[in-house]
Structure formats: C-alpha cells, structure tokens
Amino acid sequence: MTASATFLRRAPISVRTSRARSYSTPGGGKLTIGIRREDPTRIWERRCPLTPDTVHDLVHKQNVDVLIQNCERRVWPVEEFIKAGAQVHPTLSPANITLGIKETPLNEVLTDAVSGIPRTHFMFSHTTKGQAYNMELLNKFLSNGALSPTLVDYELLIGPDGKRTVGFGWFAGVAGALESLSALAHALLELGVSSPFLYAPRPHTHPSLPSILHTLRTVVGAQISSQGTPKSLGPIVIGVTGTGKVATGALDLLKELPICMVNADQLDALVSDPATDLHKIYVVHVLPEDYFVRKDGSAYSRSDYYSHPQEYISTFHSRIAPYLTLLLHGAGWAPTYPRLMTNEQLALAMEKAIQVGNGKLGRFVCVGDISCDVEGGLEFLSRHSTLSSPFYTTKPPSHPSHLPEITMMSVDILPTALPLEASEHFSNVLYPYLTTYLNALRGTRGEGEAERWEALQRATVATEGELNEKWKWLEEGPLGVWRDGMLKTGTFNVLNDGASKAKPSTPSISAKKESATIPKKKKVLVLGSGMVAGPAIDEICSWKDVELVVASNILPEASRLTRKHPNASAKLIDVSDRASLGDLIGEADVVISLLPVAFHPKIGELCLEKKKHLVTASYISDAMRGLHEKAESSDLIFLNEIGLDPGIDHCSAIKMLSELKAQNKQVVSFTSFCGGLPAPDCAEGIPLGYKFSWSPRGVLLASLNSARFKLMNSIEEIEGKNILVENFPDLPVSDVLRLEGIANRDSLPYADAYSLGALEDIRTLVRGTIRYSGFSALMHQFKCIGLVETSPDSQILPTSWSDFVRLAMEKKLNHPIPFNDPHSFQSALNHLIPNAKETSEEFISNLDWFGISPFSSPSSSRGIALPIQPTAPIDILTTLLTHKLSFDASKNERDLVILSHEIVSCPSTSPHVTTHAPSPTQDEEIHTSSLVVYGDNESSAMAKCVGLPVAFATRCVLDGVIKVRGVHGPGVERGIWERVLSSLEEKGLGMNESVARKKGLSGGGIVESALHRAHALRRGALSF
Structure with a gap:
C-alpha cells in the first residue's frame, strides 16, 4: 500500500447491530421504494424483485409510494405495476429504498441522501467474497461518510434454521x-x-x-x-x-x-x-x-x-x-x-x-x-x-x-x-423483510419483527460509510488492492472521494504513548455465582489485562467472590429482565454462563444480538444447537461442554485417542466414568453416600434419563425408569473405594464425536457416572414413590415435611393413604417399590434420617422451608437435599472428583482399514487415564474441575486461539483441548496415564469386563 493511500484505511469501529434512529420524511410524507430496471447489458434478465400484487399491497396497505423504471424486457409489463399503484420514474431519485436483482450499474447507484434519510439498496451485490470486479461498486457505499447509502445483500438473509431465505x-x-x-x-x-x-x-x-x-x-x-x-x-x-x-x-x-x-x-x-x-x-x-x-x-x-x-x-x-x-x-x-x-x-x-x-x-x-x-x-x-x-x-x-x-x-x-415463478417466489419471501425495514425507518418496528430485523442487520454489508464488522477484512484485502490500483493508475480521485474528505485527526505524542503503555482491558462477564464460580473468577482475575463483572441474583454471594479482586465487580441481575441483561452482555467481550442449562439458549440469543462470544460448562441442548448457524454466520464461538463432565473428560479422551491414532492403533473399547462425591470420611453414615457440590436438581434429573451404549458387540438400551436398577456395581476404577456406575445418556454418538471409527468396529462404548455403592438403590426407591416427579399433574402442597412422602405417594397411586396409619403406608410401599418387604425397614430408616417419613419428628427438618403453592415433588426434594446434604465448612468437609477412561486398542491392519474385531492372536493394550481431585479449604474439587476449564477456555477465546465458529464443544479444535489440559496440569490437575499390554485376547479391558459381567447378571435377574 502506498503512503498516500494510508488515510483511506478507516480506523476500527464498533459493531453496528442496528440503526439507532428512525426517520420520517418532511411534513409527514411517505417513504418511497424504487424498482429499478436490471442492467441493460444483461439482455436475458427478466426477473423483478416485486410482483404487481405486492406493489398493490405496499401502496394501499403499507402507505408507501412505489416508483418503477420503464423496462419492456421485464416479465410483467410496466402497465401492470401502474394499475397496482406504482408511478414510472426514469432515475428513481426520490426513492429511499431501491430494489433490484443483480448488481446495480455503477452509474445508477444513488449515493446521496434523500429527505434526510440515507438511501438503502437491496441487491445481490457479489461483493462479500471479495469479488475483485465488484470492488468499485462496494466503494460506492463507503464514499460519503455517515450519509453513504446502505447496502443490503439478499444472499446474506438467513432464517432461524440457518438457511438462506431470499433467493432463487x-x-x-x-x-x-x-x-x-x-x-x-x-x-x-x-x-x-x-x-x-x-x-x-x-x-x-x-x-x-x-x-x-x-x-x-x-x-x-x-x-x-x-x-x-x-x-x-x-x-x-x-x-x-x-x-x-x-x-x-x-x-x-x-x-x-x-x-x-x-x-x-x-x-x-x-x-x-x-x-x-x-x-x-x-x-x-x-x-x-x-x-x-x-x-x-x-x-x-x-x-x-x-x-x-x-x-x-x-x-x-x-x-x-x-x-x-x-x-x-x-x-x-x-x-x-x-x-x-x-x-x-x-x-x-x-x-x-x-x-x-x-x-x-x-x-x-x-x-x-x-x-x-x-x-x-x-x-x-x-x-x-x-x-x-x-x-x-x-x-x-x-x-x-x-x-x-x-x-x-x-x-x-x-x-x-423461469422469470414468472422465480419472481413470484422472490417477491413473497422478500415482502416480510421489506415491511420490517420500512417499519424500522419509521420507528414503529414491532416485537414480532425482531428476528427479521436481526436477519436484515446480518445481511447489511455497509452502512453509514463503514463496512459492518464481518466484512471489515475487505478493507485490507480486495477493496484495499482495488484502491491501491486506482491510485497507481491515477484513475482514483482521492480529493473527490468522500471517504477521504475528512482526514482523521492525529493523536498527540502523549496520547500515543498512553495508548501504547496502557492497552484497553478486555471485559469478561460471568453470569451466576453458584457453587463452581469461585475458581473461575479467581483465575480470570489473575489476568491483569481483563476486567471481570460477576452478575447474580444473589448480590452478597457475587460480592463475596469479587471483593478480593481489584479488577472485578459484582452486579445484581434478574435474568428475566432482558433489557438489563442485554446491556450487560453488550459491554463484554466474552460471556460465561454458569446458570442452569435451561437459561443458556436465552443467553445465546442475546449474545447473537450483541455479537458476543459465549462459554458454558453444560451439555449442548437441542435449543442451543439450534443457534449454531446463526452463531457461525455472525462470526461467533459459542463454546460449551468445557467443565468437568462434560469438559475435562472430552479433552483428555480426545488427547489419548489422537495419540493412539498417530500410532496407527485401532480402538476396540472405550469406557469413561466420572463423578463428584463427598470424600470417604465425609460420606460415612449418610444415606445416598452423597453430598452436593453442584446443582442438586441436576443430580435428580439425571436419574430420569434413559441410556444407550454398546457392550461386548451388543447395543444395549436402558429405559429411564430402570436406569438406577440396571447400574454397574463394583466399578473397578479405584483400588480403595467401593463404587458403582450408572450409564450416562446415549454413548453411541461419541463414536463420531471422538472419531473412533465406524460403530460396528467398536466392541464397547460406554460413558457413565460414578457414585458410592448404595446410591442407586435408594435413589430408585425415591423415584418409585414419586419424589422425583416433574410433571404439573404431580404437584403437591405438603403442610409439613412428614406429609411430603405420603402426598407424593398418593399422587403416584391415585388414591389416598390414611394419615398416621403405618399399615396403609406399608401397603403403599409394597405396591410401589419392588421387594419393599425386604427393604422397607431400612428405607423408612433412611426417610427418618431426612426427616420425611410420615412418622418423623417435626423437629428433624425444622428450618427448611416448604412451598407455599403446589409444587412438583422433584423441586421439594431438591430443597430438602440442598439443606441435608450440603458440605459443612465448619467441619472441614471436602469433596472428591474421580474421572477414569479405559481405552483398549490393538494394532490396526492398515492406516485406512479397520476390522470388526481383532484377531485372536493380536495383542491388546489397555490404556487408562485418571484424575482424582480432593477439595480443600479454598474451593471444592468440583468447583476447580468445572471452573478452571471454563476460565482457560475463555482465555483461548480472548486470545483468538479458537478459529472455528458456531456452537461447539472443546473437541472441535486441537488448540482448545491442548491448552486446557496443559493449563490444568500447571494447576496440579493433570491426568495420570498408564498402559498395560496383554498377549492375545483375554476378555477385554478391566472395566469393560466388569461392566459386561454386571450387565449380563442384572439383565438375567430383572423381574420388573
């Protein structure tokens, strides 16, 4: 680039997400739309962006003046448009909005504002891929400062499904x-x-x-x-x-x-x-x-x-x-x-x-x-x-x-x-966008038009003399090359080019020095201040180039987490207040959502609106996945599944599998189990053997999920009602703890997610959750008597905690159980719980421990609030367990996280060919990777293992490490999982890997074999 052209490059600007103003023509006049004739050199171009019927609606229902240029080649004669209410005009100079199909000829681009309103041109501009032959056209939209016309490209109009909506x-x-x-x-x-x-x-x-x-x-x-x-x-x-x-x-x-x-x-x-x-x-x-x-x-x-x-x-x-x-x-x-x-x-x-x-x-x-x-x-x-x-x-x-x-x-x-049908279709799909744009200019855009307005903003290539953010690269790319060429050939008149009329002011020496020594800090917004937020906040605040805002509906909690950090602040926020939440998101560079998963799609929509990256630790829900195309087209990364499970489990598994692939090893079995538990000394004598270091409701909901996996070449499915009784007892992932495993949702998609190869070539593929032995049996009994019901029909209103179980059972049985009648209560248990006669004494003892048996002392659950209106049993139980099974800091209680992968591999017959099963003479290798983390006085193990990966992933976003766009997990890019794992290792949370070799086949891996034995025995013994 020549020195004389330097002032043509504009300084970076903030992203324009919408016009901040509305317009009306002088004296309350109408807005005007112009329909231009297509380039006369395109002799076959007979299409028209609007039909005569659509023009009639615009004139008579939308109160818009419509002008049209005469053209005898158009699919409809101009007389049809005149009958509809249009007026013939040779240049369309009064038009606020000009509509065409293909690129407007350069000499017909209207660049001056009309009635104080910058003009808008709709067309297929063929500029956004950097098409060199159209850079002169693009420059027309940048040449008159803030009064430059707006360019909206039909090709960029995208619907909710991420697909183009206006086109042919x-x-x-x-x-x-x-x-x-x-x-x-x-x-x-x-x-x-x-x-x-x-x-x-x-x-x-x-x-x-x-x-x-x-x-x-x-x-x-x-x-x-x-x-x-x-x-x-x-x-x-x-x-x-x-x-x-x-x-x-x-x-x-x-x-x-x-x-x-x-x-x-x-x-x-x-x-x-x-x-x-x-x-x-x-x-x-x-x-x-x-x-x-x-x-x-x-x-x-x-x-x-x-x-x-x-x-x-x-x-x-x-x-x-x-x-x-x-x-x-x-x-x-x-x-x-x-x-x-x-x-x-x-x-x-x-x-x-x-x-x-x-x-x-x-x-x-x-x-x-x-x-x-x-x-x-x-x-x-x-x-x-x-x-x-x-x-x-x-x-x-x-x-x-x-x-x-x-x-x-x-x-x-x-x-x-096909000019007739093509034009009719085009007019029909364009019309809603056009009316939305008209209403925005009038300042009367309604709520139902928000989605179309956002689509129009994404389709805007240039406005007010500036390229919108996604197309800024054209300035230094093809557009810059074109301008340089014009300068060198002397055909580009700088003095007459509006882009150059206002030369930017030169910063003072002191200002330059200040900007060089005090770079602008990046801003991170954390939504939520719950159980896992602390380590993430502490890590982010250790970065001196970042300012952090923690927004929570519990301000004292957020203040406690931020008060020790000079670069952090706390704010009270109600996530239902969309406007306030949007303002906070708009001020950030990256948003971290530690809210429950149900809130993430709403946060994602606001991040799309404000053009902000998003990081969460949660599984990608269908609703969040539905934002993928919009995020991708908006040049945003919505990174999910970057906590513990999901998160560290993904990163560590992908690392091992990548290494095996590089060694030309074929994976025949993959098992992965993860769980957050109380440390053994904090679990003694506690029903469920469990305490909560993350969302109690999430733990309860997990007990309702069905599961699917592959085990010893057989695809197995477990219904949600049986997920706990068909568990894996004696899970061999620890030499000192008695643990059990619960299959976790659908494991089969991980064959593709982890690039394991064809599912038929994998002998075993199981992902599961770790609990202490006995958890599944008691939680299943809770399910059987209705304590984990979620439907509105199950709602109850207990007046005491001793009434809670009885009312839940009544809903389940659909008939009353007499109050304070042990015989009727036992009969109901026998009906609802398999083998209740053998376990009822222990079960009632467990209910007594929680203070919720019909015969419990009222004082045993004193101080725990009951609902004031009918509520689903799962939410009542969540309240109870939050109080009864919380960690007691005064007793220095701590939690424990265990993550364990077992991968069985054998030599691949070819770099490109896999076989359905290894031959009997092949050696197998059992690769294990494990993480064991205990909580301490500073934070829980769960908070470390969820919060720190979130923080490290956020750093990746801030540093531009992540190039992919859309809704993804950490496995989508090597730079993410490598950096997260190495950062965790620096914090003492590295994975411990080992490998054992076996001559020939001998029944699979250690965990794999235990799962197979347990599942075969359980399936054979089930009678309900």
Whole structure:
C-alpha cells in the first residue's frame, strides 16, 4: 500500500447491530421504494424483485409510494405495476429504498441522501467474497461518510434454521438441470449419438414451469421408458452435488424422468454390468462424505471439515466423476476449502472414464456448473456462459492432448429463465423483510419483527460509510488492492472521494504513548455465582489485562467472590429482565454462563444480538444447537461442554485417542466414568453416600434419563425408569473405594464425536457416572414413590415435611393413604417399590434420617422451608437435599472428583482399514487415564474441575486461539483441548496415564469386563 493511500484505511469501529434512529420524511410524507430496471447489458434478465400484487399491497396497505423504471424486457409489463399503484420514474431519485436483482450499474447507484434519510439498496451485490470486479461498486457505499447509502445483500438473509431465505436457489437448480440436459444432448451429438435429451425443453421457451415439466415428463421421460437410452452410451448416470436449494431444485426436476436413485458405492457395479436396465436414468446425490477425506486418510467429519478444511482433499475425480455421464454441480465453495476437482484431477478423471467406459461412449462428457464459481469448486470452469450461448467446450492447461474436451454449462443467471415463478417466489419471501425495514425507518418496528430485523442487520454489508464488522477484512484485502490500483493508475480521485474528505485527526505524542503503555482491558462477564464460580473468577482475575463483572441474583454471594479482586465487580441481575441483561452482555467481550442449562439458549440469543462470544460448562441442548448457524454466520464461538463432565473428560479422551491414532492403533473399547462425591470420611453414615457440590436438581434429573451404549458387540438400551436398577456395581476404577456406575445418556454418538471409527468396529462404548455403592438403590426407591416427579399433574402442597412422602405417594397411586396409619403406608410401599418387604425397614430408616417419613419428628427438618403453592415433588426434594446434604465448612468437609477412561486398542491392519474385531492372536493394550481431585479449604474439587476449564477456555477465546465458529464443544479444535489440559496440569490437575499390554485376547479391558459381567447378571435377574 502506498503512503498516500494510508488515510483511506478507516480506523476500527464498533459493531453496528442496528440503526439507532428512525426517520420520517418532511411534513409527514411517505417513504418511497424504487424498482429499478436490471442492467441493460444483461439482455436475458427478466426477473423483478416485486410482483404487481405486492406493489398493490405496499401502496394501499403499507402507505408507501412505489416508483418503477420503464423496462419492456421485464416479465410483467410496466402497465401492470401502474394499475397496482406504482408511478414510472426514469432515475428513481426520490426513492429511499431501491430494489433490484443483480448488481446495480455503477452509474445508477444513488449515493446521496434523500429527505434526510440515507438511501438503502437491496441487491445481490457479489461483493462479500471479495469479488475483485465488484470492488468499485462496494466503494460506492463507503464514499460519503455517515450519509453513504446502505447496502443490503439478499444472499446474506438467513432464517432461524440457518438457511438462506431470499433467493432463487431452487429455480437455479431446476433451470440449470434443464440447460444441462440440453448441453448433454449436444455433447452426445458431437460423439455421433442421438439421445432423448434432444427434446428436453429449454426453460425460457415455455410460458410457465408446469408446461416445462409436462413436456419433460411426457416427451423425454416417455421415450426413455419405452425405447431406452442408446446402448453405445451405457447407462446414463447423472451426479448431483450440494445439499441446499440448488441441489433440491435439480433433483426435483429429474424426478420428472424415469430415474433410479443410487449411491456412490454402487456406481462401479452399475456402469460395468452389461445387464443394467437402460430404460432408466440413474441419479446419484453425491454428499461430502462420499468424496472428501482427511489427508491422513481418515474419514470425513462435518464438524472437523469446517474447522480444518485445509486438512481435506477431494477424491471426486477417482471415486465419482469417471462413472457419471453428466455432473450437476450445486455445491458452494470458498477459497479456504478444497476444490471438488482441480485441473489436474479433471485429466485423471477423464483418463479413468475411458477405462470405466470400456469402449462405451459418454462417460463424463458434460458438466452443468449451477454454482457458477469461476475457477472455484471446479477449477476448470473458466468463464460464465449466457442463455444466448449456454455451453462451451474446454480443455484446461494441464489437460493432455489425447483426452477429449468437456462440455460446460455455466449460465450465471439461470433463474431468469423461469422469470414468472422465480419472481413470484422472490417477491413473497422478500415482502416480510421489506415491511420490517420500512417499519424500522419509521420507528414503529414491532416485537414480532425482531428476528427479521436481526436477519436484515446480518445481511447489511455497509452502512453509514463503514463496512459492518464481518466484512471489515475487505478493507485490507480486495477493496484495499482495488484502491491501491486506482491510485497507481491515477484513475482514483482521492480529493473527490468522500471517504477521504475528512482526514482523521492525529493523536498527540502523549496520547500515543498512553495508548501504547496502557492497552484497553478486555471485559469478561460471568453470569451466576453458584457453587463452581469461585475458581473461575479467581483465575480470570489473575489476568491483569481483563476486567471481570460477576452478575447474580444473589448480590452478597457475587460480592463475596469479587471483593478480593481489584479488577472485578459484582452486579445484581434478574435474568428475566432482558433489557438489563442485554446491556450487560453488550459491554463484554466474552460471556460465561454458569446458570442452569435451561437459561443458556436465552443467553445465546442475546449474545447473537450483541455479537458476543459465549462459554458454558453444560451439555449442548437441542435449543442451543439450534443457534449454531446463526452463531457461525455472525462470526461467533459459542463454546460449551468445557467443565468437568462434560469438559475435562472430552479433552483428555480426545488427547489419548489422537495419540493412539498417530500410532496407527485401532480402538476396540472405550469406557469413561466420572463423578463428584463427598470424600470417604465425609460420606460415612449418610444415606445416598452423597453430598452436593453442584446443582442438586441436576443430580435428580439425571436419574430420569434413559441410556444407550454398546457392550461386548451388543447395543444395549436402558429405559429411564430402570436406569438406577440396571447400574454397574463394583466399578473397578479405584483400588480403595467401593463404587458403582450408572450409564450416562446415549454413548453411541461419541463414536463420531471422538472419531473412533465406524460403530460396528467398536466392541464397547460406554460413558457413565460414578457414585458410592448404595446410591442407586435408594435413589430408585425415591423415584418409585414419586419424589422425583416433574410433571404439573404431580404437584403437591405438603403442610409439613412428614406429609411430603405420603402426598407424593398418593399422587403416584391415585388414591389416598390414611394419615398416621403405618399399615396403609406399608401397603403403599409394597405396591410401589419392588421387594419393599425386604427393604422397607431400612428405607423408612433412611426417610427418618431426612426427616420425611410420615412418622418423623417435626423437629428433624425444622428450618427448611416448604412451598407455599403446589409444587412438583422433584423441586421439594431438591430443597430438602440442598439443606441435608450440603458440605459443612465448619467441619472441614471436602469433596472428591474421580474421572477414569479405559481405552483398549490393538494394532490396526492398515492406516485406512479397520476390522470388526481383532484377531485372536493380536495383542491388546489397555490404556487408562485418571484424575482424582480432593477439595480443600479454598474451593471444592468440583468447583476447580468445572471452573478452571471454563476460565482457560475463555482465555483461548480472548486470545483468538479458537478459529472455528458456531456452537461447539472443546473437541472441535486441537488448540482448545491442548491448552486446557496443559493449563490444568500447571494447576496440579493433570491426568495420570498408564498402559498395560496383554498377549492375545483375554476378555477385554478391566472395566469393560466388569461392566459386561454386571450387565449380563442384572439383565438375567430383572423381574420388573
């Protein structure tokens, strides 16, 4: 960059999330929308962003003036718009909002404000990928300071499902498939073969889509069904790439033909079999997992691919392309991602196509690139084509001379070949966004429009003379290159460019020195001040470049945690107060939520609104997962599952598994158990053998979950009602403690999450929770009598703690139990609890310990508040257990965390091949990794193991270590789990690893074998 251009680079600005002002035209006049004609050089462009019906609604229902430029090429004549209430205007100069389809010609971009309102242009701008040819257009929106026009790009409008909402993708797929079938027909003619596709209708030759589909079905499809395709070609195979609307449109169009869907693995047999039926067209929808593989040979993983695209290569040229007759390419591409096919790979594909054809013509002769990325996913796509000349033949530079040319269809305005239906669809989906934008300008935006307004903000490329945050990279990238080029050639007039009129003031020497020596502190917001917050707060406050705010609904608790830190403060917050909570989030760089998991999606939505990163220790709920696409498109990381379980367990497991993979070891068994317990000396004589170092309600809810796992090659499922009775007694993860294990939810997805390989190749896969022996039996009895019920129908209102159990049992039985009647109470127990006769005396003794048997002394639970309105039993029990099973600091009671992994591996037969089970002569290795942490006077073991990983992960976010975006756990990027584990080790919380080797097979790992024995015995003994 030249020195004279320096002042063109703008200083960083804060993210603009919404306009801070509303407007009205002088004298209360109307807002005005202008519909422009498309670029006259695009002779086939007949689409229109609004239909006459939509214009009628805008004029007569929205009180908007609509102007339209005259155009005789448009799908509707201008007279239709005049009837709807529009006025013809040659330049649209009075318009506040200008609507078009493709890029506005440079000389028609209206840059001056009208009636005090900066103009807004809606279009497909083709600028946000850094398209060099449109940087001059982008500069138009940055050239008049705060009065510069706003650019909203349709391509960036994303719905709640993370998919584009305003566009022509489906129509592009339909039109592209039609044009490609026509191109294929010509390509085959060049080979001397006539095909039924000669009669495929070109879309612009029909007045409507139904007419096109009828012709395709009754003419082309009927001929294929009755006469078949030419024998000299072999089976016609059409491949479709992509998973979006383009691919859907192409596939929907092909359904009008007699097709047979096949998968990628069937292609070789299909093409080589002389008996393949030629009265069908074979269609393969090719997905990324069919052709992308990691460079190390491992299989495709979607999350890993988007995190590390540079680690992947495409095998499309060898596995898919040679078997196709026609490729319909509808997958997107970006420069940091691997191409579907390079120039070199095209040559290899065509070499193999000749071999695959075995004398037959027509293997990989035609490509319809509907995505139209020049030199993009298909490097050999050298240019766009037009509807006047929709296809061309090409030979890339690296193409050997003996190989034939390939026919390319690459029309870049395909939807305009279906102008009527495409415009109607576009107008319908655009209209709600347009009314939301109008209301925002008027200052009357309603609550129901918040989601659309947020989408409009994300779709805004530039406003008030500045690029929005996500597109700032263009300043120093393609836009900067363009400006430099203009300066060097003398064609860029700096003095007349509004971006340069106001030269920024030069800071004083003292100001420069101050900014250099006192960098701005980063701000972290912690929501929640509960049991695990302390270590996280202490660690974060040890970083001198950070200011911390702890916001809690219990201010004294937050103040206690922050008062010893000069860079921390406490604030009272009610999470139901969305506005106040949003203000706090808006002031932070990173938000940590230590609130219950149910609050996280709400926090996530506010973080999206305020453009802030989020860290939590909780499992990713479905609601949180639903924010993934929005977070990804907003360039935000929402990092979850970074506490203990989930958290340290993920990090340590992934570390071990990565090391085994690097050693070419095949994992045949993976078991992982984790639990927070009282230290043994604090658990003696306590029913359940348990005290709470985290959410009591969370522990109770866990007893309701079902579980699924694989054990000794058998997939097992346990219903929630039996999760505690089908436990694993005598869990061998400690040499000194008697422990039991409880299966934890669904273990099977961890085959993919941990990249263990195909589930069928894993003998055992179990994740579970650790408890002291006896916990499951008593907790199951609590469940049986209704103390863990959550439904509104189960709500009760006990007047005393001795009434609690009786009322819960009555709800469960649906009939009354007489008060103070031991015989009736025992009869109810016998009915509700299996084997109650043998255990009732001990069970009632346990109820007495908690002060909740019908015969307990009222004083035994004195001081513990009862609900004042009907409440679910689980919440009443939570209150009780919080008091009865809390740690007593005055007695120096402490907790214990145990985490234990056991991984059984054997040598892999090949870097790329796994076998269903090791051979009997193979050696097995048992790898163990364990963590044992005791609490101390400073903090509990659970608080350390949850809070510290959260803090270390937050540091990763602040330092920019994490590159991936969206909703993820720590396994998504090596930099996260490596840094968290190394930081934990520095704090004395490192994992203890060991390995034992066994000659031949001998029943599996130690834990694996114990689980198998226990499960087999339990299943055999169950009678209820």
